[in-house]
Amino acid sequence: MSKKGFNTRAVGSGELKDKKYGNVVTPIFQNATFLYPNYTEGSSKDPNTGDSFIYSRWGNPTVIALEEKYASLEGAAHALSFSTGMAGITSLMMSLVGKKKRVLSIMDLYGQTLSFFKNKLPKYGLDVDIISIDKLNSIDFDVTKYDVIYTESITNPSMKVLDLKTIGELCNKNGITLIVDATFCSPYNQNPLDLGADYVVHSGTKYLNGHSDTMSGFVSSNTDLSDIFDMRKNLGATLDAFQAYLIQRGMKTLGLRMRQHNSNAMEVAQFLKENSNVISVNYPGLKDDRYHSIAEKNMRGFGGMLSFRVKGGIKGARNFMKGLESISAAPSLGGVESLATLPIDTSHGSVSQDDRKVMEVTEDMVRLSVGIEDPEDLKEELGKALSHVN
Structure with missing residues (x-):
C-alpha cells in the first residue's frame, strides 16, 4: 500500500480511539498518575517503556498520541515531545554528553540555543565550534575534527538556507551525527531524515501548533531515543496532556x-x-x-x-x-x-x-x-x- 498523503496523516495518524466510548478525537488524559501495576487484560502500554502507564512525567496516552502523529508527518520511526523547543534541544544535547566530544554548529542559531552551546555545553565536556552556514555549506572545515554537526534548515532572521543534502551525505560518509532544527520549514516543506539527518528538532510552539497559544518541542529520529527519553524524564521536561491535545488539534491543519x-x-x-x-x-x-x-x-x-x-x-x-x-x-x-x-x-x-x-x-x-x-x-x-x- 502506498504511503498516505500529508493531510490524511495529519488528520488520522496517532488518534487514540476507544470503541467502548466511540470517541472521534483523542481524549485528554488529565492524569498525574495511573493504576500500576495494571493487571487488566489488554491494558495499554507506554511505547517508551514497554510497560503500563504509571506517571505522566514518564508518559501519558494523550501525549503519546501526539508523538505518533508528529512522527508520521516527519517520516520518523520514533518521536518525543517536550514542554518547549529548548527542552527538546537541551535534552537531546545532554544525552550526548560522555558519548560525543566535539560539536560544530552555525553562528546564525536561535539565540537561546547559541547561548546554551557556547556557555553551558563546554562545562559538560561537549566542546562547540561555531562557523557560518556558508562555510558549512561549502564544507570549509576539517571534517575529521567533529562528532556532531548541529544546524538549522533556515536561519533566523537572515533566511540563509542549509544545503542539507550535501551536508547529510558528508555526515553519513564520515560517521558524524547530524542534528537539524527544521522549525522554519515544518514537516510540510522538509523532512530532514530523508536528506541525511540523524535527529530533527522542532519548536512545536511555532508551525506545528500554529495558533500561538501553546508551547512545545519535538525530537524525532529513525534511531532509538531511549537516552533522550531518560533525559527528558530526569529534567522534568515533559509536555502535559492538555497542551498535547491542543497541539494535536492544531497539527491536523498543518x-x-x-x-x-x-x-x-x-x-x-x-x-x-x-x-x-x-x-x-x-x-x-x-x-x-x-x-x-x-x-x-x-x-x-x-x-x-x-x-x-x-x-x-x-x-x-x-x-x-x-x-x-x-x-x-x-x-x-x-x-x-x-x-x-x-x-x-x-x-x-x-x-x-x-x-x-x-x-x-x-x-x-x-x-x-x-x-x-x-x-x-x-x-x-x-x-x-x-x-x-x-
Whole structure:
C-alpha cells in the first residue's frame, strides 16, 4: 500500500480511539498518575517503556498520541515531545554528553540555543565550534575534527538556507551525527531524515501548533531515543496532556496552513521587493535570492518567514512598526496571524555588534512571520506602514 498523503496523516495518524466510548478525537488524559501495576487484560502500554502507564512525567496516552502523529508527518520511526523547543534541544544535547566530544554548529542559531552551546555545553565536556552556514555549506572545515554537526534548515532572521543534502551525505560518509532544527520549514516543506539527518528538532510552539497559544518541542529520529527519553524524564521536561491535545488539534491543519503560509509569503516577498522604501528582501522563494537554488534542492516549499531592510535605518524600521495595525508587533512565529519584529530589539538585542555583522542582522531589518490572512490585506497594510519610514 502506498504511503498516505500529508493531510490524511495529519488528520488520522496517532488518534487514540476507544470503541467502548466511540470517541472521534483523542481524549485528554488529565492524569498525574495511573493504576500500576495494571493487571487488566489488554491494558495499554507506554511505547517508551514497554510497560503500563504509571506517571505522566514518564508518559501519558494523550501525549503519546501526539508523538505518533508528529512522527508520521516527519517520516520518523520514533518521536518525543517536550514542554518547549529548548527542552527538546537541551535534552537531546545532554544525552550526548560522555558519548560525543566535539560539536560544530552555525553562528546564525536561535539565540537561546547559541547561548546554551557556547556557555553551558563546554562545562559538560561537549566542546562547540561555531562557523557560518556558508562555510558549512561549502564544507570549509576539517571534517575529521567533529562528532556532531548541529544546524538549522533556515536561519533566523537572515533566511540563509542549509544545503542539507550535501551536508547529510558528508555526515553519513564520515560517521558524524547530524542534528537539524527544521522549525522554519515544518514537516510540510522538509523532512530532514530523508536528506541525511540523524535527529530533527522542532519548536512545536511555532508551525506545528500554529495558533500561538501553546508551547512545545519535538525530537524525532529513525534511531532509538531511549537516552533522550531518560533525559527528558530526569529534567522534568515533559509536555502535559492538555497542551498535547491542543497541539494535536492544531497539527491536523498543518498542511492546509503551510500551503497558505507558503503562498502568502511568496506574494508578500514579491510585493516588498517592488516597494521603493525597501532596500532588500530575504526570502528563498524569490528566484534572485542567493539561496534559491539551495532551497529548491532541499525543500518542497519556501515557508512563511521572510525578512527585509527598510530605508531610514533604525528610525525608519521603528516608524514602520508603529504604522502596523492588524499585523502584531511581537516575537515568535508560525501562527495563523502575521507577526512582525525588529531583531535588533528582540532576538538579537543582546548579540554583539560584531556578531550581528557576521550574521548580517542590521538595525533596519524587519522579520515578518506571514500568516494565513488574505494576501491583498497584508500587502495593503505593509504598504501603508512602509510609507511612514521617512
